[in-house]
Amino acid sequence: MKHPSVAIVRSDFHDRHSTSWGHVWLEYCVDADLPHSLIDWRGLGAFEALAKHDIVVWHYSHFSRDEMLFARSILVALKAVGCRVFPDVADSDHFDDKIAQSYLLKALGIAMPKDYPMHCRSAVDEWIRDVGEFPVVAKLRTGSGASNVRLITSADELRHYAKRMFGRGFSGKPDTVFKIKSNVASARSLKDIVKRLKRAPEFFFSLRNARGLPRERGYVYLQEFMPGLDYDLKVVVVGDQLSFIGRSVRAGDFRASGGGGLFYERTLIDQTIIDSAFQAADTLRSDCTGFDMIKDPRNGQPVILEVSYGFSHTALLGSGGHFDREGNWHDTPLNAPRALLDRLVKEVTGQ
């Protein structure tokens, strides 16, 4: 097959958010002269229209309740029809679900902080009795930008938190005040503030969508606290290419993601990070994903905090290049959605 046809699913965030990948895919198809269609997944007959294509790509958002409810199963069915899909289950099964990631990464032997998914209050009581190491990080399964990640400092606070998690739970939507505070605190110049203000409608669009997300309840998810870190890394792997974004921890806080303090210090990406990111991507059989990585301050070993293809491809371009598996730097930025689609096209055409 020389010219596979590509269906780009018009996601709920298409035209509404700069982190959406649909436009990059459309551009790629035009550049590569591939037959393609942009298909609204909500339309009547959308499945049949999608199924006519060799490749189907859908950058669905964790802020869209409806996409989170339906996208995965639609893609699984399209795969059954014979389409090559992205995200395939290797990338979608655990998307925006830190507990699913916990079970899977542990099962596959991928290094992450010691953690404890717990599914009843007595398990939490047992944890307090048998482990009881504070402070400890508590996370909701869902969410981004560190909105749903907190530090718990005592057994009493954890009991209180567990009571709420096994009761009415917490809203999974992003915390507006936290988001605004993070953005203001990390702005470096007036130009920066203006740039961020221009993106405010995107945030409010995400927030409106996130209102429909279910409340998070019925579990407690704890992770050992890694102290003394002043940044984390978003490390993205597509095939044989790897690129990164450095993210400073917020002042007076332990959380980096969503803080807005981005930097691109290439020397932080040493061969141990490169090896473990490629190894994790290969083990997961991922087509394209971002790992939130830190180095365990006790032994310098890289660990993965989170796995998600829902990162900002534009922020990734800021690193100005990418690494290969051997750790060589290349000055071509990694445009993740483009590289991913290129990879799928090569796969289905047998190149």
Ligand SMILES: Nc1ncnc2c1ncn2[C@@H]1O[C@H](COP(=O)(O)OP(=O)(O)O)[C@@H](O)[C@H]1O
């Ligand atoms: N176990 C941990 N120890 C220390 N810091 C952590 C730990 N887990 C997360 N963090 C910090 O909190 C931030 C948010 O955590 P993460 O699990 O990536 O959630 P989110 O989905 O909101 O990005 C990370 O960017 C990191 O700086």
Ligand SMILES: [Mg+2]
């Ligand atoms: Mg994260």
